[in-house]
Amino acid sequence: MAIAPGTYDMTIQRRSDHNVNFEAKDSDSAAINLSGYSLASQVWDSSRSAKAADATMTITNASGGLFSWKLTDTQTATLTAGEYKYDILFTDGSGNKEFWVEGTIYMDEGYTA
DSSP states (O other): OOOOOEEOOEEEETTSOEEEEEEOBOTTSOBOOOTTOEEEEEEEETTSSSEEEEEEEEEEETTTTEEEEEEOHHHHHTOOSEEEEEEEEEEOTTOOEEEEEEEEEEEEOOSOO
């Protein structure tokens, strides 16, 4: 199923855990069954010259199309203020790979250390 990636931009506070829950839906708004899928996501600087982090991807309800994307406080502590890019790669049980989500991460320094 070739689709154009959806865009989801986010702002993350440095030194905080950041978790985003997603729901994969088809063009009829029905949940996409994620049984047999694996997911991967990386965060890169905006020029894509240095990888900043590997996000933890978890399918939380395969038949309902639910999954989560997470960076830990330890990971976000290494990110400086500015913009980063990420995407989410879905691999089905046959090995077919597609990017379904991409976006920009805006890092916010925060005040409390």
